[in-house]
Amino acid sequence: MDIKILSKQATSLLKQLISIPSISGEEEQTAGVIKEFLENDGIQVKRLHNNIYATNFEFSPDKPTLLLNSHHDTIKPNSTWSRDPFLPVSEDGKLYGLGSNDAGASLVSLLTVFRYFYKKRGLNHNLIIAATAEEESSGVRGIRAVLPVLERIDLAIVGEPTGMQMAIAEKGLIVLRCQAKGVSGHAARDTGENAILNALPDIQWFSNYRFPHESKLLGPVKMTVTMIGAGTQHNVIPDRCDFTVDIRSTDAYQHQEILQTIREHVRSDFSSPSLDLSPSSIPVSHPLVKAAGKIGIATFGSPTLSDQTFIAAPSAKIGPGMSERSHTADEFVYEKEIEQGIVIYHNLLEEFLNN
Numbered sequence: 386m387d388i389k390i391l392s393k394q395a396t397s398l399l400k401q402l403i404s405i406p407s408i409s410g411e412e413e414q415t416a417g418v419i420k421e422f423l424e425n426d427g428i429q430v431k432r433l434h435n436n437i438y439a440t441n442f443e444f445s446p447d448k449p450t451l452l453l454n455s456h457h458d459t460i461k462p463n464s465t466w467s468r469d470p471f472l473p474v475s476e477d478g479k480l481y482g483l484g485s486n487d488a489g490a491s492l493v494s495l496l497t498v499f500r501y502f503y504k505k506r507g508l509n510h511n512l513i514i515a516a517t518a519e520e521e522s523s524g525v526r527g528i529r530a531v532l533p534v535l536e537r538i539d540l541a542i543v544g545e546p547t548g549m550q551m552a553i554a555e556k557g558l559i560v561l562r563c564q565a566k567g568v569s570g571h572a573a574r575d576t577g578e579n580a581i582l583n584a585l586p587d588i589q590w591f592s593n594y595r596f597p598h599e600s601k602l603l604g605p606v607k608m609t610v611t612m613i614g615a616g617t618q619h620n621v622i623p624d625r626c627d628f629t630v631d632i633r634s635t636d637a638y639q640h641q642e643i644l645q646t647i648r649e650h651v652r653s654d655f656s657s658p659s660l661d662l663s664p665s666s667i668p669v670s671h672p673l674v675k676a677a678g679k680i681g682i683a684t685f686g687s688p689t690l691s692d693q694t695f696i697a698a699p700s701a702k703i704g705p706g707m708s709e710r711s712h713t714a715d716e717f718v719y720e721k722e723i724e725q726g727i728v729i730y731h732n733l734l735e736e737f738l739n740n
Contacts (some may be wrong), residue, residue, distance in 0.1 A: 386501060386731060392504060392724040395493040396480065398422055399723065400473035402457060402489055403482030409458040409521040417497065419457060426500045433534060434526040435518035440536070441511060442504045450511040450536055451497055451738075453689060454528065454692060455492035455544030455704065456520035459484040462531075465714040467651060479717040487711035490718040491544030491704030492516055494726035508738040511536070520692050523662065528692045538698045540673060542730075545691050546706030546718075549729045552687035553676045553701055554602040554666035557634040557694060559643065562627070563587065565653040569624040577622035581615050586627040587653045588613075591630050594639045594650065596643070600635035602686030603664065607633040607740045633688060667699040674701065674735040682729065703733075 392599045398418070407415040412435040419437045423430045428593055430439045435458075451535060462470035462483050470483035472665040482489075499514040513535055519527030532538065545552075565584035570577020588610050596606040608630055615626035640709045647655070667674060674684065682703070705726030 388724060388728055391497050391501070391727055392720075394725060395497045395723050396720055399485065399489045399493045400482070401487055402493070403473040404471055406471055406490075407458050407462055407484065409519050410524055410526075411551070412518040415457045416518065418515070418634050422496060423500065423514075426503070428500065428503055435516060435530055436527065436531045438513060438531060438535065439499075439511050440516040441499075441502060441506070442477060442510070442534070443506055444511045444603045446536070448509065448511050449539035450513060450711065452513045452515060452535070452538045452541040452696070452698075453495045453543060453544070454515045454517060454696075455488045456527070456692065457484070457489070457492055458518050458521050458527075459487070460521050460712055463714055468715055470706070470716075474719065478719055479720060480720050480723075481715060481717045483716060486546050486706035486716050486718045488520075488545050488704060488706075490706045490723050490726060491546060494705055494723055494730055495542075495544045495600070497727050498730040501726045501731065502734060502738070509740075510540070510738055517692065527667055529695050534693065538696065540698055541693070541696045541700035542673075543596060543691050543693050543696070543700055543702045544704040545689075545702050546705050546708050546711060547703050549703060549705055549725060550683045550685055551674070551701050551703045553669060553674055553684045554636065554686040555599070555691060555693050555702060556603050556607075556688050557640070557664040558662040558690045559632040559658050559660065561630040561632060561655050563630060563651070563653040564657040565626045565628075567622065567624045567626070570622040572622055572673070577624070580623045580626040583630050584615070584628060584653060588628060590650050596638065596646070598637040600637045600686070602666070603635040603637075603688070604686070606635055606638060607688070619734045634664055634692075636666060662694045665693040665696070665700055667701050671699055673699075673737055676740070677701075677733060680729075680732050680736055682733065728739055
């Protein structure tokens with residue numbers, strides 16, 4: 386394996402992907418680029434919506450299957466970018482561009498390593514590569530559409546920026562839309578009931594409450610009020626105040642248990658949220674985790690959510706780049722991180738697939 390050549394090819398592919406807008410739900414063109422990248426290496430590729438997937442050459446129904454997955458959609462660039470988010474620029478060892486870190490570097494590294502293992506014989510697992518869409522929006526035409534048409538998945542590696550450490554557990558997510566009610570009235574008179582004031586105790590409770598049980602790997606359940614809106618004009622007391630709570634769940638509680646605790650403490654109404662985005666994990670005794678340990682990969686519990694939540698099989702999250710750079714203005718990845726990603730993915734698969 387000539388790492389310099391492979392790294393150059395992967396970086397070139399990432400620059401091409403950055404230059405094509407692929408906001409979540411609008412990934413048609415990047416899907417075509419990824420398909421061509423694999424087909425140019427003689428790989429038979431399938432496409433479903435904007436998801437691209439392929440199996441290794443020696444795929445056998447008698448073997449368990451390892452899924453390699455990352456996404457090629459991005460969020461919308463925020464207004465504080467000082468650069469063109471769709472212009473890939475290499476500067477001081479960094480590659481700038483929207484999606485470079487989340488999760489372009491992981492995606493191109495996994496694609497490169499899959500191409501290397503594609504025709505390898507005698508592996509103890511089948512391989513499937515899936516470059517999926519709509520991860521940033523948890524859309525129904527992303528990995529959730531692909532998983533039912535794939536062969537049985539026994540294990541998954543999900544590419545997300547983790548500094549090439551392995552996340553063996555990942556927090557889940559509940560998004561709560563809340564509404565405090567009041568009675569409208571004239572702001573100049575002592576009438577009405579201000580919905581904003583009614584919301585404040587609940588907002589304070591979400592900010593201060595601590596669930597008594599903590600996960601060994603994931604720590605506490607975290608609740609954060611992230612959006613608020615009320616009122617129609619300056620002289621009208623608002624009769625409703627809407628606010629949104631981002632809840633990062635752990636394996637210490639079922640989602641229904643979290644909601645029951647909220648109902649016992651909060652006066653505001655809230656709609657029935659989706660409970661599908663559950664925490665995910667892989668046992669520390671799993672052979673993949675042991676293989677990671679043998680080659681010096683550290684493990685941790687991740688506070689961020691990924692498409693792992695939709696994969697029923699054991700899964701681990703690992704990739705080049707750093708999570709804290711995701712969704713930031715002037716997003717970048719170090720080019721040496723792409724090379725490191727290819728090397729570590731390769732070494733991990735060599736250790737796991739051949740033993």
